[in-house]
Amino acid sequence: MAPHGKELSEDLEKRIVALHKYGIGYKIAKTLKLSCSMMAKTIQQFNRTGSTQNRPHHGRPKKLSAHAQLHIQRLSLGNRHMSAASIVAEVEGVGGSACKCSDHTPHTASNWSVCLF
Known part of the structure; x- marks a missing residue:
């Protein structure tokens, strides 16, 4: 609970x-x-x-660090016309990895939205 x-x-x-x-x-x-x-x-x-302790939360583990999420928010509010590919490049430059796919294939601008969130 x-x-x-x-x-x-x-x-x-x-x-x-x-x-x-x-x-x-x-x-x-x-x-x-x-x-x-x-x-x-x-x-x-x-x-x-049978216990009063809270159970562990279920759900998908976070892909981005808190710092990278904050950076994405600031980028999107600062420049609303920024593309997903340029946001990913900026986030990776900050030190957070935006994509943690298991196949490690290079992404094009069309399929970044699948991996970002």
Whole structure:
């Protein structure tokens, strides 16, 4: 479960689960000065997974470094008529590799869009 706001400490999450197992209901929230929804989500996560720790995120790994992404944003805002091939040349000059294809074939301007993002 991905956190949407402030994350609770592990100690506090363990206390919530322990009090819940002991049989204390929604008074846990009042005792620990938490919102009822935060306490309920912690208990639901524990009941579903058996743990209160966040699971690793799924999804595609990032291809560009944070520095290279920021550089691309600045380039595109500074010159809106810049082509994808010239942006790639600039990003590779900064030190980030824009294309991490496994086949290592040279790219033409027509197929850069496939590898950029």
